[in-house]
Amino acid sequence: MKNLWSDREARSFVRRYAKQRVNRDRALRVYTSRLLGGEPRLVLHGGGNTSVKTVMKDVMGQDTEVLCVKGSGWDMAAIEPQGLPAVRLRPLREMARLKRLTDEDMVNAQRVNLLDSTAPNPSVETLLHAFLPHKFIDHTHANAVLSLTDQKDGEKLCRRVFGNKMGYVPYIMPGFDLSRKALEVYEADPSVEGLILLKHGIFTFGDTAREAYSRMIAMVTLAERRLKKGRGKVFAAAKLPKKTASVADIAPILRGLTRHGGKRLIFDFRGGAKVLNFVNGKDLRRYARQGTATPDHVIRTKQKPLITPAPETGGLNAFRKGTARALDRYVKDYQAYFKRNNRRQRIKRTELDPMPRLIMVPGVGVFGLGADAKAARIAADLAETNIEVITAAERLGAYQVISEADCFDIEYWSLEQAKLGKAAEKPLARHVSVVTGGGSGIGAATARALAAEGSEVAVLDRDEKTAWAVAAEFGGLGLACDVTDGRAVRRAFDQVVKRYGGVDIVVSNAGAAWQGTIGTVPDKVLRDSFELNFFAHQSVAQNAVRVMAAQGTGGCLLFNASKQAVNPGRDLGPYGVAKAAALALMRQYALDYGDQGIRACAVNADRIRSGLLTDGMVRARARARGLSQKDYMGGNLLGQEVTAEDVAKVFVDLARSPKTTAAIVTVDGGNIAAALR
Numbered sequence: 001m002k003n004l005w006s007d008r009e010a011r012s013f014v015r016r017y018a019k020q021r022v023n024r025d026r027a028l029r030v031y032t033s034r035l036l037g038g039e040p041r042l043v044l045h046g047g048g049n050t051s052v053k054t055v056m057k058d059v060m061g062q063d064t065e066v067l068c069v070k071g072s073g074w075d076m077a078a079i080e081p082q083g084l085p086a087v088r089l090r091p092l093r094e095m096a097r098l099k100r101l102t103d104e105d106m107v108n109a110q111r112v113n114l115l116d117s118t119a120p121n122p123s124v125e126t127l128l129h130a131f132l133p134h135k136f137i138d139h140t141h142a143n144a145v146l147s148l149t150d151q152k153d154g155e156k157l158c159r160r161v162f163g164n165k166m167g168y169v170p171y172i173m174p175g176f177d178l179s180r181k182a183l184e185v186y187e188a189d190p191s192v193e194g195l196i197l198l199k200h201g202i203f204t205f206g207d208t209a210r211e212a213y214s215r216m217i218a219m220v221t222l223a224e225r226r227l228k229k230g231r232g233k234v235f236a237a238a239k240l241p242k243k244t245a246s247v248a249d250i251a252p253i254l255r256g257l258t259r260h261g262g263k264r265l266i267f268d269f270r271g272g273a274k275v276l277n278f279v280n281g282k283d284l285r286r287y288a289r290q291g292t293a294t295p296d297h298v299i300r301t302k303q304k305p306l307i308t309p310a311p312e313t314g315g316l317n318a319f320r321k322g323t324a325r326a327l328d329r330y331v332k333d334y335q336a337y338f339k340r341n342n343r344r345q346r347i348k349r350t351e352l353d354p355m356p357r358l359i360m361v362p363g364v365g366v367f368g369l370g371a372d373a374k375a376a377r378i379a380a381d382l383a384e385t386n387i388e389v390i391t392a393a394e395r396l397g398a399y400q401v402i403s404e405a406d407c408f409d410i411e412y413w414s415l416e417q418a419k420l421g422k423a424a425e426k427p428l429a430r431h432v433s434v435v436t437g438g439g440s441g442i443g444a445a446t447a448r449a450l451a452a453e454g455s456e457v458a459v460l461d462r463d464e465k466t467a468w469a470v471a472a473e474f475g476g477l478g479l480a481c482d483v484t485d486g487r488a489v490r491r492a493f494d495q496v497v498k499r500y501g502g503v504d505i506v507v508s509n510a511g512a513a514w515q516g517t518i519g520t521v522p523d524k525v526l527r528d529s530f531e532l533n534f535f536a537h538q539s540v541a542q543n544a545v546r547v548m549a550a551q552g553t554g555g556c557l558l559f560n561a562s563k564q565a566v567n568p569g570r571d572l573g574p575y576g577v578a579k580a581a582a583l584a585l586m587r588q589y590a591l592d593y594g595d596q597g598i599r600a601c602a603v604n605a606d607r608i609r610s611g612l613l614t615d616g617m618v619r620a621r622a623r624a625r626g627l628s629q630k631d632y633m634g635g636n637l638l639g640q641e642v643t644a645e646d647v648a649k650v651f652v653d654l655a656r657s658p659k660t661t662a663a664i665v666t667v668d669g670g671n672i673a674a675a676l677r
C-alpha cells in the first residue's frame, strides 16, 4: 500500500485550518484521517477511527489537555475538525482505574467531558485512544490485516508477519474491557508501534501524525506481501446452469419474497469477476456463512447471507420455489439464533426482523438489502469488502472469525438497541417509484414530492441532463428514456430494478399536446400523438405490471390523463382523443390487475404551466379571450392558479391511498364542464 504523506499537503492543511483557529495538531489529524478514510481497503462506512492528544482552551480561557477523537456519524474521508470532538483527557484516563463500566455509563462519561456540548458522540473506541499515551493514534479495519487474523491460527500467522513490532490483543467487543486489555498489552511491551486486534483490526501510534500514519501503511504492506504468497486459485467452481437468468428477472422475485410484516426492502446489486468467483464456488455455504470480516459489519449485513439456488434462464418458477424454501430455513435459523443467544442476556433484547441483508446468487452476484437505498448500498459495499477479505484468507488457509455469541453481542449491542424505533419512517419509505417525463414540470414536481415522502425515485426523461439534474436533488436515479421506444422503456425498467430491486409506484406522466382540426388533421399528427399519449403509457404500464407481478406485492400505476379526456377543447382532437384512450387504459389495468393488488388511477389536470402549456401559449390564449394572463390561469371555480406542485400532491395522495383504484382526480381549480360526476 502506497504511503501518500506529502509535506506540502500537510503544510497546506496547517495553514488552511490556522485561519479557523484550529491548531497544528488538529489540522494534521484531519489531514491523515482523510488519507486513511480515502482508501476503502483501510476503512469503509464508519469503520476505523483516529485521535490526537492536544491542548485547547476551555470556556475560562484555560489551557486544557484534550483528546480529539473521531465522532460518530463522520466519514473519515471528508472529516473536518468538528468531526473530531474534544474530550477532557484527564477524566478519561482516570477511568482506566475502574473495574468495570457499562457501555451506557461510558458514553455518558464521554459526553459530559466534551468541551462543546453540541459535538457528536465520541467513538465507542475513545477509551482505547485515551488510555494509550501516544499523541497520534490511527485505527483501521484494513482488509489485508483481516485476511491474516480471520484464520483458524490467525494469531500465530500475525505474529510471524509483524513480529515484536506489534502487540496482540485477543478479541473483545469494543468498549471499556477492550480498552483496558489494549492498555495491558501495550504496557507489557511499550516498544510496540501498534496493536493487532485479533478478528477486528489494527491500531498504530506515534509522536507525530506522519509517524502513526506511516506505521499503518507499513504494517498493512507487510500483510499484503504475506497474502501475495498464498495459492493462486482459491475456490473450486460449483456446477452452474448453462445460461443463468438476468438480474432484472430475479431481483423482483427476491424483493417480493423478503417482504416482512408488510415492510419491503430496497436492494443494491453487485456483480463483476471477483464477486462471481466467490458466489460460484462449490463451498460457498462454508466460507460465506462464517460471519463478517470485522464485527461491526454485522449491524449492516447480519452474520450470514441468504444463499439461493442458481437461477436458470426460463426456470424462474423453480428459482422462486427454491429461494422461498431457502429463505424459510434462513428465517427459522435466524429466530433460533436469537432465542439461543438472548437466553444468556441479563437485559432481554428486542428481536430484529429476520430477513437477510445480503443475498448471494450463484451465477449472478450479490444483493445488499436495506430499509433505504443508502443502507442497501452500504450492505453491498461491505459484501464486496468481505468477499475480498475472505478470498484472500481462503487463499492462505481457512477463513474463520469470532464466535456466534460474540457476533450476537455486536448485532444486539445495547447501544444499537437503544436506537430502535427512534427514527420514524416516512410514509413511502422502502418504496421504489418511477416517474416518466420527470425532468421538468409536473413530472419533476412529482418526483420531488415522492422523494420527500421517503420513496426511492427513478426519474426518466427524454432529456438525460434534466433527468439527472432532478434526480441529483434527492440522490435518486436519473435515466434517459424515450418512452415511445418500447425497447428503451424495457431497458430503463431493467436499470431501475438493478439499482433498487423492483418497482412499486409508477407515474406515467410524459405527454405532449398535438393540435389540429379533427376532420382535416394529417394522419401522422394523430398517430404521433397516440404514440406518446397512449402507446407510451401502455408500454410503461406493461413493464410496471411485469415487475410488480414478479414481486407479488401489489403496486400502483398512476397516469397523467388530462381534462381533455373528458372535456375536449376545440382543435385539440389529436391530443384529447389519445388522452381519452389513456383514461380507458387506466380503467382496464384497474380491472385486469386488481386481483393482484395493483391499483391504477389517473389525474386530470388543467392549465398548469409546463412543457404542455408554455408561457407563450398562456399569453396567446389569454389574449384570445380578452383576459389577463392571471385571469386566464385562474379562470376556474376557485379563481386560483393551479401549479405543478398541486398536481404532484395529488399523485402522492393517490400513491398513499391503498383502497383507491380506477379513480380519476381532477386538479384544475374547478371546471364544471370537466367534472366527472
Ligand code: ZN
Pocket: 047, 048, 125, 139, 140, 141, 200, 201
Ligand atoms: Zn474497530
